[in-house]
Amino acid sequence: MPWLRTGSQHDTLAAERPAVRIFTADLELRGAIAPTGQRVTDILLRGQDLSFLPDGAQPDPEAWVLVAPADVLFVVPPPLLSPSRPPDRYRLVEAWMRVGAYRLRGSIHLREDAEVGPHLADHQSFLPITAVTIERPDGREEAVDVAIVNLAHADGPHPVG
Numbered sequence: 001m002p003w004l005r006t007g008s009q010h011d012t013l014a015a016e017r018p019a020v021r022i023f024t025a026d027l028e029l030r031g032a033i034a035p036t037g038q039r040v041t042d043i044l045l046r047g048q049d050l051s052f053l054p055d056g057a058q059p060d061p062e063a064w065v066l067v068a069p070a071d072v073l074f075v076v077p078p079p080l081l082s083p084s085r086p087p088d089r090y091r092l093v094e095a096w097m098r099v100g101a102y103r104l105r106g107s108i109h110l111r112e113d114a115e116v117g118p119h120l121a122d123h124q125s126f127l128p129i130t131a132v133t134i135e136r137p138d139g140r141e142e143a144v145d146v147a148i149v150n151l152a153h154a155d156g157p158h159p160v161g
Contacts, residue, residue, distance in 0.1 A: 021076040022052065022067055025100050025153075031055045034064065040077045041148050044069050044126040069125070073100045075148045076134075095129070097156030099149055106132035106147070108157060116159040120151060127151055 020040065022029040033040060034051035043050060049066040057063040095116045096105040106129040108116060120127060132147045 020078055022050065023073045023102065024071050025073060029054060040075055041126060041128050044148060045124060069150065072150050073102065073153050074150060076144050077146055077148065079145050094160035095157040096160055097149065097154045097158060099154045101137040103135040104129060104132055104147055104149065105160065106130055116157050118156060120157065125151060
């Protein structure tokens with residue numbers, strides 16, 4: 001695949017972009033999302049395709065691929081420069097969910113009057129979770145700051161405890 005070439009010049013270009021990871025049922029993609037001035041969550045909630053440049057690819061127009069939100073299980077965006085704090089009308093609730101072959105556990109930012117449960121998918125298609133532990137199908141675990149979950153592919157969220 002020519003768009004997956006690596007080399008010192010290409011590695012330097014890729015290193016300048018913050019890495020994002022997109023998990024699908026079949027692949028874990030690592031690379032960059034074209035800057036749009038929007039948060040990744042907002043792009044996904046609007047149903048817009050992600051314009052994605054795989055790691056190691058030259059930033060040529062033909063190297064960019066579109067990833068449809070429907071194909072996404074969850075996205076791990078680049079680490080936040082400064083941690084966000086939920087607005088006062090929100091509270092943090094520990095929850096877990098199964099997303100494809102993965103299990104995710106972390107904090108969901110909920111409105112004061114909302115409860116954790118699969119019904120959250122009735123109101124939004126993607127749900128950010130913070131302080132996440134991702135358990136892979138082979139049992140390995142990884143901690144990340146944020147994962148943005150496609151609730152159409154999720155069993156849950158379920159409250160912890």
